[in-house]
Amino acid sequence: MSLIQISNLTFSYDTSFDYIFEHVSFQIDTGWRLGLTGRNGRGKTTFLKLLMGEYEYQGSIQSGMEFDYFPFQVEEPEQMTIDVLDRIDPQYELWKIMKELSLLDISDEVLYRTFGSLSNGEQTKVLLAALFAKENHFLLIDEPTNHLDANARRKVAEYLKSKKGFILVSHDRTFLDECIDHILSINKTNIEVQKGNFTSWYQNKMLNDQFEMAENEKLKKEIGRLSDAQKRTAGWSREVEKTKRGTRNSGLRPDRGFIGHKAAKMMKRSKASVTRKEEAVKEKSKLLKNIETMDCLKLSPLAHHARRLAEFKDAAISYGDRTVAEHLSFSVEQGDRIALTGHNGCGKSSVLKLLMGEKISYTGALYVAKGLKISYVPQNTDGLRGNLRDYAYEYGIDESLFKAILRKLDFSRLQFEKRIEEFSEGQKKKVLIARSLCEEAHLYIWDEPLNFIDVFSRMQIEELLLNSCPTLLFVEHDQTFSGRIKTKEVIMRPL
Structure with missing residues (x-):
């Protein structure tokens, strides 16, 4: 080859x-x-x-x-x-x-x-x-x-x-x-x-990161110790140098050569300490450059007065003469994290859109709790344009919080100056997720939220959902993510 x-x-x-x-x-x-x-x-x-x-x-x-x-x-x-x-x-x-x-x-x-x-x-x-x-x-x-x-x-x-x-x-x-x-x-x-x-690469990376962080802590302590030693030695050297002049009215003549030699020796030790400190700082600067920060994200879901937020009973969904799903029965209760699974084209996105209030033809029963606030992340990033400030204003979310979340998802400050059209697809998807995290909702509906999202950000989102425990109905084909997050699974069978 x-x-x-x-x-x-x-x-x-x-x-x-x-x-x-x-x-x-x-x-x-x-x-x-x-x-x-x-x-x-x-x-x-x-x-x-x-x-x-x-x-x-x-x-x-x-x-x-x-x-x-x-x-x-x-x-x-x-x-x-x-x-x-x-x-x-x-x-x-x-x-x-x-x-x-x-x-x-x-x-x-x-x-x-x-x-x-x-x-x-x-x-x-x-x-x-x-x-x-x-x-x-x-x-x-x-x-x-x-x-x-x-x-x-x-x-x-x-x-x-x-x-x-x-x-x-x-x-x-x-x-x-x-x-x-x-x-x-x-x-x-x-x-x-x-x-x-x-997996083997990630394990190696974690071991290397742990080693570098341990070395970083050792060097920080060494630099602090050397700084203190340098200050003490320099102080002693100055005090010894003063004794060359002797004390007033003592009548004693100090051995200036001996004292000068002693002071020089102390100063040499001080300089050696400075050199070791500089070497330690140089070694420290080689560390931590590739450690990926995964700051904790936060979410504050709303509590609804009703335990059951939504329910389908023997529902069938269709587009024109074509039925995409039938015999659909499940409920969404507070605290559930439900993975909606099934083959492409079985109607998963249609179920989510129906809950969002879109006009989709269906039969059977659909219950949605009164006053239910929903935050929705769609599959596609089509239509995202303009700057982040205007986007935050359009959705009525706090701009500072919105940008803080994006920073935690690895956006640089320079990225904030660009138009959303210039973002990568993964960065556009992070805009949608960050907006959803800023919205106070009883139910979060996410349709394939991880398309284009990098692995480290996926891990951050996993930890967020496990720690915050929002009520979540989602479609996601990443088996690792879905396996960690779901508390229930609704399987939609092909017709």
Whole structure:
């Protein structure tokens, strides 16, 4: 296998004074199944675009491979899927595509449907099949799991595990563990490459962080001790030097040479203490640069006078002549954290929107407690624009609290000066979550809140929900997150 060699890579956007990458060097084996991780805004997608040659940069990227990027942009979704494949690779061989589709457990009949009529999972699988059917291509896979249900994620992970030669950007810890053999981490101050999956990398990181924090504490104490010793020694030296002059009316003549030698010796010890202190400070400055801060988030949910906040009884939901869900019966009581699960297209989002008061056709019974205040996080970030101040004003939330939460979610102060349109998708999703955390509500309804959100922020949100215990109804396909958070699960069966 060949190598992708990155040397002194330096890049920043024209609209920013900050470098995304500065004098970065490392290498990648093209036979690896490489996971790419890092907090939102660190440059994961930018790095993939640099490999694709879409931006000008300083330094060099050398490889003997052709790169393909997932997701491939389908500009005309009304086309037949087989015609979309022709755009991806005009020289494709149909038998190869059909072989890849079979590995993904999807029927080749999807090729003869319009691309737009396919589910999110079907679209993802078709594009992966088409791109992996190419030979001598290195695939750059950017967030393939967004909007995929748990079963589709497992199948895609199984498929990727059978392949070699790709970089995968994902924040789903379970998904990464199932299909990668190396990990590339974009840290605060450097980039590191390690063998293993996400869990082994994270364990190594925690051990290294603990070691650095322990060393930091030792050096802080050493610096304090040396500072005190330096002050004492310097004080003694001055006092000894004074004795050269003798005491008034004593009639004694001090041994100036001896006293001078003693004072010089003390001063030398003081200087040695200064030198050791400077060395300790220098060592200390090497520590803690890549420790990810995960400050505690807070949420103050409202208490409702009714124990039962909402209930469905034998409900069926439909769009026109198409029924998307039926025989739906469950209740939401205060303190519940309910995971709504099921295949894509089974009506999960429709249930959430119905509770939000949207006009969706249904039969059966739906009860919503009087005076119920709901905070809603939608799937998509479409329509987010303008600055954060205006956004906070529009939703009637406290701007200072809103920005404080975003700071805890790893927003820099410089980010506050940008327009929301310039944010990464993960940063846009954090805007939606931070707004929801600022809203006082009886019930929080979150529809796939973690799409594009980095792993460290997911952990912060997990701890928040476990500590604050809000009433929560959510759809989320991240198995690690859902497994930790849910107190109940409502499974929506396909029709």
